[in-house]
Amino acid sequence: MKRFQFRFAILVGLVLSLLVACNPGREIADNVIDNNSGNVAKTLVMFTSADYPPYEFIETVDGRSEVKGFDIDLAEHITEKLGYGLQIDTINFDRLIPVLQSGQADFVMAGMVPTETRRQNVDFTQLYHVPNHAVLSQRGSGLSTLENLRGKIVGVRQGSIQAQRVREIPNIKIKSLQQMSDLVQALKAGRINAALVAESAAAGYLAVNPDLEIHQIPSIPGNSGAAIAFTKGSRLVQAFDQVISEMKTTGELDQLALKWFDAVSESPPEALKP
Numbered sequence: 432m433k434r435f436q437f438r439f440a441i442l443v444g445l446v447l448s449l450l451v452a453c454n455p456g457r458e459i460a461d462n463v464i465d466n467n468s469g470n471v472a473k474t475l476v477m478f479t480s481a482d483y484p485p486y487e488f489i490e491t492v493d494g495r496s497e498v499k500g501f502d503i504d505l506a507e508h509i510t511e512k513l514g515y516g517l518q519i520d521t522i523n524f525d526r527l528i529p530v531l532q533s534g535q536a537d538f539v540m541a542g543m544v545p546t547e548t549r550r551q552n553v554d555f556t557q558l559y560h561v562p563n564h565a566v567l568s569q570r571g572s573g574l575s576t577l578e579n580l581r582g583k584i585v586g587v588r589q590g591s592i593q594a595q596r597v598r599e600i601p602n603i604k605i606k607s608l609q610q611m612s613d614l615v616q617a618l619k620a621g622r623i624n625a626a627l628v629a630e631s632a633a634a635g636y637l638a639v640n641p642d643l644e645i646h647q648i649p650s651i652p653g654n655s656g657a658a659i660a661f662t663k664g665s666r667l668v669q670a671f672d673q674v675i676s677e678m679k680t681t682g683e684l685d686q687l688a689l690k691w692f693d694a695v696s697e698s699p700p701e702a703l704k705p
Contacts, residue, residue: 478522479503487521525609528549557672563631567614581603585597585606585627586606
């Protein structure tokens, strides 16, 4: 009997070891929960700026509004994989990092580029999406390249990577607006001549604005891609990174990109690969 019990104990140990090996991201998450919340799984609070389709946007059905998009699907997948609940709140893009630093959010996700300035204040995961960039303009305007924009009024989303990098291009008048929808309205009203945006985000507005067009441009200087932001020193970064790596390996991340962008993510520059 004792020999049987001993063998059974070994068998159980092997099974548990295999389960852990098959889901290392969950093991990391369990350690985070153990150290931070007394071994009680918590609901993570994510803040986003829901004006940036298809990354995140508000969808209203039968009078009920819900945040949808690529980032939302990805956040739900990661938190579910790690055994967390998820609460999503929205705020203007330029307030995301301050909200994170204030402790109101566990992480923020909004197609955010991990610039050097941002890295001084928060920690980022590896890149999960690398978009193309584009000029958004009135159909037939002839504004399709960065060279065409010299001497023009160009709109950018406040706090975006485009807002930072467009300043390096000479002879362009810059107008920063808070939301992507503000850029579209300003363009249609003639207050700006064009907007410099992420192509995937602009594409979401073309279906309802046939008078606009987008033209892909070569990657702007310093372009990298989107990553998830956490407070400095957060143990969640490692857990999220593990799941993102697994999704890249299995092709799940590409499938999610195809769902929302009709194209897989570009490959990040070699120096930016995890």
